[in-house]
Amino acid sequence: MFKSLMNALKVKEIRMKILFTLFMLAVIRFGSAIAVPGMNIEEFKAWLASIKEGDTFGFLDRFTGGSFESMSILALNITPYITSSIIVQLLTIAIPKFEEWQRDGEDGRKKLTKLTRFFTIALALVESIAMTIAFSRADYLAEGNKVFLAIQIIAAFTAGSAFLMWIGERITDNGVGNGISIVLTINILSRMPNDIAALFGQFVIGKPIARGVVSAIIIFAVIIAMVVLVVIFNGAERRIPVQYAKKIQGRKTYGGNRMEMPLKVNTAGVMPIIFAMSLFQFPVLITQLTGYKSDGIWAEISKYLSQGEWCNPNHWNYSIGLLVYILLLIFFAYFYTSISFNPIEIAENMKKQGGFIPGIRPGKPTSEYLTSILNYIIFIGACGLIIIGVLPIFFNGMFGAKVSFGGTSLIIVVSVILETIKQIESQMLVRNYKGFLED
Template sequence: MLETLRNAFKIKDIRNRIIFTFFMLIVIRIGSQLPIPGVDSSVFANWFDSQTADGMGFFDAVTGGSFYNMSIFALNITPYITSSIIMQLLTIAIPKLEEMQRDGEEGRKKIVEITRYLTIALALIESVAMAIGFGRGGYLTEFNALNVIMVVTTLTAGSAVLMWIGERITEKGVGNGISIVLTINIISRMPDDIGSLYEQFISGKSVPKGVLAAVIIIAIIVAMVVFVVFLQGGERRIPVQYSKKIQGRKQVGGQSTHIPLKVNTGGVIPVIFAQSLLQTPVIIASVLNKGNGNGIGSKILKGMSQSNWCNPSQPIYNIGLVVYIVLIIAFAYFYTSITFNPLEIANNMKKAGGFIPGIRPGKPTSDYLNKILNYIVFIGAVGLAIVAFVPIFFNGVFGADVSFGGTSIIIIVGVVIETLKQIESQMLVRYYKGFLND
């Protein structure tokens, strides 16, 4: 990784892209500290500290502390992420959008444009709900129309600016703009989490106990990172052979290639889907100050809350953990089914004269790909469930209270690997251009 960056800085164009990305990230971090006019930040911070909803901690992590500070970037890029997921789902459901997706670069531009408008609409809806909700809760300096409009405008504009910055990083920076914005937000919260772990498990302990605790914490984090690296990079390569064709007096084709099937086909999306489905009701109940009683509804909400999982004194709530793991596996299959179509791939191979050795073209190829894919998706989904489970286990059993978890590690590792690949590909393109010009 360090060698790749060192070589990248030797090339002026790539060096400028890295510097541009760095300055954009500085702008993001400055904006994350600028408070929204009309919001009583101290009162809001006290309210946030009193919340136990797990989704609040994760939401604060992905916004880089902007939500806790109630800054102009409080909504951050979450509306864009939500709109992108919605567009992916709608592409499968609406034939017109599916046709756009197949139209190449022109169709992709139209889908990106629709995603932008949907992002602004979602940001507007969320900011209106937050402004009115916080106004009624007494978190605004004054609850009047002018203050509400100011908060709504600031939150919506902040989300739009971050979306624009993300796209500029993709265009003029190192690529993966939105993913890099999300990653730097998560990383920015890690010093606080490390400080919390130090205060909880190391500070005040004897030297042997403190050293042992530090070694265990570092070993767990390193082991999870290594596991995620293998999970993200693992793939099954299906060999494909293309038959030779006669064109004039020459034989063309006949080359061998492969179809790379990633073990973790869905990335972090299945975990986010499962987490959102379980945590959204908990967050809503927390904002409305509901779910604190002893009724059946309160117990269900407690079962959906990660803070009650793996608690030795309340094992009944582990049912929620089982549901969470089942949802991760189910969403891994669901997301793969809408992003990977074995029948379409089999038909395209057949038209191009390609075949998998030992498998007949057409439907037998599709069935074979489906069979292999089901095995791979299950392995990837179990791997995701393990990564998501480990932080929950240590939080429940040992009380390790940190905002980042398995989801954050998957995002960080995935984005770092992908960004390095982007830089390497840009270096390779520069090398070939220079070779051809010579």
């Protein structure tokens, strides 16, 4: 990996793309330190610290790189864009017109991208208004005209989210890798140094030498083991052989080659963990921001989630909460794969191109075979997600080691880094191939 990166830096074109990406990331971190105008930041931080015992906003902090905690102009970050992307993907199934756009190639992709932008701005505006109303009720606004301050805050939050969306697209066009994924990765990585320092302060510093050394070794071993597990899990795939029939046109023979269709074990990626964690955190986020209080079952659920009791082994509801979380991971693993992978469409495309799986007839038998294989793979992938997603929660509940680089974060970081390195290597390969032709 490092050798590929060093070779890429020797090429001016790729070097400029890497430098452009790094410059955009520096701009993001600089913007994360600029406080939003019109708010009493100190009072907000004090309130946030008072309710953070259950890690209510931990999920949001990971995806915003601490921007929400510091209440910067980038507090919403790219969460509206992620949500709007999910909505558009779901709409491509529910609305035939959007499904037609998805099949139209580059033109259809541009239309869906434009629609995603509109949804992002709309969601950012709605979230900004809701947050500003909550802050106004809690008297976190600065002294002055409350209406003017509210408009100022709403504009800053919405513009910050739109600006990050623009940066992500510029990185995709002029930099390396997928821009939105890289923005999300830098947000997660920015939290890791503080978390590692907190771990050492909690388990190593101030402890007896022997205990401190053992604790440090265990911390590094757990982190490395999690990274290795994610790398293996992310790269695992089932390869299905596909044979293409020979076609004779004139004096030339086409086809007849044998290929392999790779099916990733982690077909749904990190989305099941994001959805499951969102269901646990979203009700608490709403109640905390709005200050809603009641004595009914909603209050009990909110208290149960906000205090982190669902991941506390000392609480009697631990097994129930953990079981619900595992079931949600399995459900969303199957759900998201069903909307992103269509065996019937794949089988039809293979049939049109003269391809078939050895021993399986083209058409419906092929789609049924792919469905059976896919269901088996999804279950294995869901089990892997459960291990990666539950281990950090287990260590959190057992040892109180609250960190941001849990299973979700590691899958995102590792996947983005590997994909970016592959893209750099492919650009190097294209350049070398062109050079060979010119010579």
